[in-house]
Each structure stands twice: as C-alpha cells, then as structure tokens.
Amino acid sequence: MRIKNYIGGKWIDSEQLQQVPIVNPANGTVLGEVPLSTKAEVEMAVSAAKEAQKKWALIPAPKRADYLYEIGYKLREKKEHLAQVLTSEMGKVIEEARGEVQEGIDMAFYMAGEGRRLFGETTPSELADKFAMSVRSPIGVVGLITPWNFPIAIATWKSFPAIVAGNTFVWKPSIETPLMAYELGKIFEEVGLPDGVANIVFGSGSTVGTAMIEHPDIKVISFTGSNATGSKVAELGGRHLKKVSLEMGGKNAVIVMDDANLSLAVDGIVWSAFGTAGQRCTACSRVIVHKDIKQELEEMLVEAISQLTVGDGLDPAIKVGPVINRKALEKINYYVQIGKQEGAKLLAGGKILSAPPFEKGFYFEPTIFTDVKNDMMIAQEEIFGPVISIIEVCSLEEAIEVNNSVKFGLSSSIFSQDINKIFKAQRDLDTGIVYVNAGTTGAEIHLPFGGTKGTGNGHRDSGQAALDVFTEWKSIYVDYSGKLQRAQIDTEN
Ligand code: UN1
Secondary structure, three states, rough: EEEOEEOOOOEEEOOOOOOEEEEOOOOOOEEEEEEOOOOOHHHHHHHHHHOOOHHHHOHHHHHHHHHHHHHHHHHHHHHHHHHHHEEEEEOOOHHHHHOOOHHHHHHHHHHHHHHOOOOOOEEEEOOOEEEEEEEEEEOOOOEEEOOOOOOHHHHHHHHHHHHHHEEEEEEEOOOHHHHHHHHHHHHHHHHOOOOEEEEEOOOOOHHHHHHHHHOOEEEEEEEEEEEEHHHHHHHHHHHHHOEEEEEEEOEEEEEEEEOOOOHHHHHHHHHHHHHHHOOOOOOOEEEEHHHHHHHHHHHHHHHHHHHOEEEOOOOOOOOOEEEEEEHHHHHHHHHHHHHHOOOOOOOOOOEOOOOOOOOOOOOOOEHHHHHHHOOOOOHOOOOOOOOOOOOEOOOOOHHHHHHHOOOOOOEEEEEEEHHHHHHHHHHHHHOOEEEEEEEEOOOOOOOOOEEEEOEOOOOOEOOOOHHHHHHHEEEEEEEOOOOOOOOOOOOOO
C-alpha cells in the first residue's frame, strides 16, 4: 500500500518518488510505504485549506459540529478495524489500541457538543447604553504536527477543536504511523467534510514541518513530540510570529508513601510504566518511595513484572508490545547501560529481547532499577521505554522535591491514604496533571492535557483549554446611545 497525501478533498500521489517503508514493529513486516512530500505539496495543501476556510467559517458552529458527530459514529463503527491497524503499525497491545480509538470517539462527541457552546462572555460596559461582549473567532488555517505514540487520539485532540471552531487544517502525521492518518483521512472523506477543511501531508519534519511553520498563511502550529524537535518548532515559529502550542516530554513519577495501599500502588505503577511499552508522554518512569516500605514495594514490583507477557500486541494475552523501531530500542538500551555505569542496581529486565520469537521485532524487557540517585541521568532524562527507576526518600517533602527536580512537568501521582499528605501533594507537585491513588497515565479528553516547565509552553490540548489554542478572542462593543460616547473620558470619575 502506497500512501497518498489528502489535499483539497483528493488523494494525490506525492511527486516525491522516495518512499519510506511502514514497518510493523512486532515482526518487521512491511505494511506499505509513505512519501517524504515536498514543500510544493505543503503549499498546495495550505492553499486548499485557505480557500476552504472562508466558507467553513461561515457555516454555523452547530452545523460544523454535525460533521464531528458523523466522524464519531464512523470511528465507533470502525473501532475494531482501527485498533487492529493501530496495533500492527505502532505496536501497542490491542486492548490499549481500542482504548486509544475510544479516546478519539470521545473527543469527537465532546467537541461536537462545543458546536452548541463555544461560549463567549457578555460584560457591562463602563458607558450607558453600550453593550460589551467577547466571542471566540476562528484563526484561519492551522498546522498540526502529531507523534506516532498516539497516532489517532492526539490527531483528534487537535483537529476536532480546530474545525469546530471554524478553522481548516494542514496535518503532518508522524511517518512512523501514516496508516492511522490515512484511516482518519478516509473518515473525513466518508462523512463528506467539505473539500479542503482537512488536509494531510506526509513527510519529514525538516521539509514538511518546516514549510508549514514558515508558511505565512498558517497562523497556529500545534505540536506534540520530543523536546528537541519542540524547541526547534518554537524557535522557528517565534521567528515567524506564530502562535505555537507545544506538548513535549515527561519524566513522570509515582510517589509511594509509607501509609499507601501497596498492592494498589504496584498495579498503578505497572500499568502506567509498562503499558504502551512505556512510550507515553505520561508514562511512569520514576518511583519515589518512602524508605520504610521500599524493600516490600520492590519485591512486589519484581513479582508483578515477572507476570508481564511480552510479544505481538495483536495477541490478547500479551501485556507489553514492541517499541516503535530499532532506533528507539537502541536508545532505551543506551540508557540502561548508562544506569548500570552510574551505579544503579538492576532489579529486573535490562535487555533487548532478540532470540526467537522476538528476533524480527523491537522488544525490550520490562526493566526496574533501584538505588537510583536523583542526579543520575536515568533519573532525569526521558527514556520513553519500559524502564523505571526507584528513588528512596524519607518524607513527603523530600518526595515532592525529587518529583519537581526534573526539567519536565507533565504528570505525577501519589499513593497515600492520608488526606493531609494528599492535599499537600496535589498543591505542590509541579506538573500539569496530578493523580491521587492512580498511576500517571489515563488522562480524560474533557480535562486540559499538558504540563509545566520543559513539557510545554503554557498551552493545553483537550478540554475547553484546547479552544484557546484554536480561537482568537474578539471583543465587540455596540453603542446604542445614538451619540459619541468617549470611553475613559465621558465617565463620572
Ligand atoms: C501521550 O502519551 O502523549 O493520559 C498521550 C494518557 C493518554 C494520553 C497520552 N490518555 O496516558
């Protein structure tokens, strides 16, 4: 299967002959190929989006939302098929793939509801016989750049609020997961979304991404991906005065206090650290544990991960799938070697699985390091794989300090049964998302998603907050006094 770009409502072969194989990370099978499109193709997509936006913005928002309901129904109808493609292309286990498609379905219905809300504000004017209000206006053409780890959910987080608010978009999906983008594109086509509202251009960040950011007709860039790429997006976007919304890495921790329900904590850690083979921005990669229960927790964790089955995620018995590609496997392995050199103690795992039946895929053993010191690289840097570092602390205050000492601030969690500790922690943990008595993953689509420090730049995906990325506030004053009233001057005081 050769993937085409979706521009102006048509599937068009890229003029670029160079294609990249789409590889199933579970077994190395080639599923198809994807083009590295050119700058000229971005240009085509932007002009289609610009043309379509004029009409799209004039369709009443509740009517724009009707398309999102249709998209939601289609996603629901195709849920199993989409989950199968997602697992084959990206590797996450089938149960999680279904969950990810569900996130897209939820986002469709949630944002469709926004078509009848998109609330603005009315407020008193300082002058008599004058009406003041502010409304959300569409911005125009927006650019979406999405990663491979949630190829459908994150695309829906960005594209659905963008279109309900009256924008059109050009989307560059990750070239690791073009099949999911193709599937979503087909759904846009099947529901009859007007031509040019949704445009998909496949290719590299350096060509397609750069062309999008530099394009004068793209007003907003919404990006999810690595910090290294996000900084470049911000830098280039800044030079072109773009509104740039960034969601980047995490180094998320679960804190386990001495009064915690330990078996619940173990369940939460295992699910959020080894689910998606640790390849979530929200994945738990540090466990900050009170010294009095450290040994017990370690024993329980080692026992729990010995039960984790690794393999092809299409098999429902498998709990941990492959990682996305060889480069990712090598990066994880690099960090594990560093951890050993730094003097951390390997409690479990630590190796690439390369003997049959794993030899053709990209598998890493669920891995636990303990006696990790907070200044070690494995305690500070995002590994994006099934590896956790256990760090011992003596108090809640120290746990919070360790949690906050990394450069990221996406998600955190505390297991405790003490209401005072819980409330103190939720206030002081410097992350955009805090969980109490649950792991670090599982954000719901109607709450803001994003983080502090190196995780982002103040914007949020999901929830009402997503609308702030894709709308401009317009303040409107209607003077019905019939005379010239001068604000700040014709007032009593
Ligand atoms: C991500 O890894 O970028 O909260 C998204 C979660 C999921 C989304 C993760 N709902 O873990």
